[in-house]
Amino acid sequence: xxxxxxxxxxxxxxxxxGCGSCVGICPTKGTAMxxxxxxxxxxxxxxxxxxxxCYDMCPGKDIPFPAMEKLVYGRQKEPDKExxxxxxxxxxGYATDDKVREAGTSGGIASAxxxxxxxxxxxxxxxxxxxxxDVPWHTRPLAASNREAVLRAAKTKSQVVFTNALMGEALQKxxxxxxxxxxxxxxxxxxxxxxxxxxxxxxxxxxxxxxFCYSNYYTFATELIILERTGIQSLDxxxxxxxxxxxxxxxxxxxxKDGQVYLVQGSEAHMLFRAFxxxxxxxxxDWCNELSDIALGDYWGAxxxxxxxxxxxxxxxxxxxxxxxxxxDAEAKGYIATFPTDDSHLLLTGGYYKKKHTNVYNIMxxxxxxxxxxxxxxxxxxxxxxxxxxxxxHKAPHLKWRAExxxxx
Numbered sequence: 132x133x134x135x136x137x138x139x140x141x142x143x144x145x146x147x148x149g150c151g152s153c154v155g156i157c158p159t160k161g162t163a164m165x166x167x168x169x170x171x172x173x174x175x176x177x178x179x180x181x182x183x184x185c186y187d188m189c190p191g192k193d194i195p196f197p198a199m200e201k202l203v204y205g206r207q208k209e210p211d212k213e214x215x216x217x218x219x220x221x222x223x224g225y226a227t228d229d230k231v232r233e234a235g236t237s238g239g240i241a242s243a244x245x246x247x248x249x250x251x252x253x254x255x256x257x258x259x260x261x262x263x264x265d266v267p268w269h270t271r272p273l274a275a276s277n278r279e280a281v282l283r284a285a286k287t288k289s290q291v292v293f294t295n296a297l298m299g300e301a302l303q304k305x306x307x308x309x310x311x312x313x314x315x316x317x318x319x320x321x322x323x324x325x326x327x328x329x330x331x332x333x334x335x336x337x338x339x340x341x342x343f344c345y346s347n348y349y350t351f352a353t354e355l356i357i358l359e360r361t362g363i364q365s366l367d368x369x370x371x372x373x374x375x376x377x378x379x380x381x382x383x384x385x386x387x388k389d390g391q392v393y394l395v396q397g398s399e400a401h402m403l404f405r406a407f408x409x410x411x412x413x414x415x416x417d418w419c420n421e422l423s424d425i426a427l428g429d430y431w432g433a434x435x436x437x438x439x440x441x442x443x444x445x446x447x448x449x450x451x452x453x454x455x456x457x458x459x460d461a462e463a464k465g466y467i468a469t470f471p472t473d474d475s476h477l478l479l480t481g482g483y484y485k486k487k488h489t490n491v492y493n494i495m496x497x498x499x500x501x502x503x504x505x506x507x508x509x510x511x512x513x514x515x516x517x518x519x520x521x522x523x524x525h526k527a528p529h530l531k532w533r534a535e536x537x538x539x540x
């Protein structure tokens with residue numbers, strides 16, 4: 132397989148996730164992520180040696196979940212019994228360092244674990260994403276090797292970050308790496324480990340931190356919101372963009388080069404972003420990163436007794452032995468604090484219903500009309516909708532603290 136085959140079957144069919152894996156795995160460095168018509172896209176800029184690595188690692192078209200699950204867990208998931216995937220523990224928690232906690236989208240757990248791993252010598256660098264200083268409304272991958280770099284990359288970006296594009300660079304530098312990403316980033320790594328277990332990259336990944344993902348959004352959405360919902364007249368005026376600033380869901384904050392700060396309310400920004408969900412994201416079935424060592428997202432569970440809920444909290448799903456050991460050691464060293472919870476609150480979130488219901492139906496309808504769709508290696512399954520608990524802030528007893536937080540001064 133050549134890059135032209137990847138372009139024909141994946142990119143040209145709208146199945147590219149934008150993860151950057153085809154760039155990171157290319158032995159000739161012949162591919163690159165380039166912005167085409169507002170969006171990042173893999174392109175061939177040099178030599179293709181017909182090695183098939185880009186095609187075989189790509190999570191856009193073929194995602195062999197049964198084989199990847201057997202690699203990670205030793206067995207296949209039972210979709211009707213394990214809606215959140217296989218895991219060892221479900222926890223709530225936060226980074227104990229206030230600066231790390233404040234920098235994060237939720238409780239700062241991802242940043243705290245990376246900082247711990249770097250400072251303890253468990254990894255040499257972490258593959259993360261940051262805002263591009265040259266084009267502030269674009270993202271770019273970053274190989275973070277210290278605390279400052281990790282914190283620079285903290286907080287969600289709500290658009291594609293082609294983090295895996297740096298894998299080749301990380302391999303050249305040697306040592307162990309940690310990867311942080313949404314479902315498609317981690318799926319690409321697991322797919323490589325299944326198909327090429329002896330590849331240097333397969334062996335160099337120390338652990339994976341997976342982020343919950345409702346969807347990535349087109350970069351054009353960010354551009355549109357800046358121009359339509361702030362006082363900025365041209366993107367050339369933008370100096371900095373930040374998502375999820377402030378309380379629940381957070382605001383979109385844009386700073387202009389003349390120092391003016393513009394806020395778009397979180398509820399409005401969230402609504403506008405959802406209208407620009409990426410085409411391939413509407414065919415993704417992995418909301419809570421079922422193949423990662425540890426999966427992380429917002430916390431929507433019950434109040435933790437005796438704890439201040441006004442600060443950021445994360446849901447932590449510990450999936451593997453590697454993840455369990457990492458989490459326990461980081462907590463023992465004082466980097467994080469965790470508390471037992473269960474996954475019932477996760478069954479009430481929009482992300483769960485989108486990935487396990489809406490997207491499954493989207494794929495079914497697309498297949499009826501012979502539109503391109505991914506192959507997940509097993510039959511599609513629409514999970515039952517839970518009807519016994521409300522997810523309304525103001526009606527659900529377990530979310531009373533969220534309603535109070537929303538109306539706090």
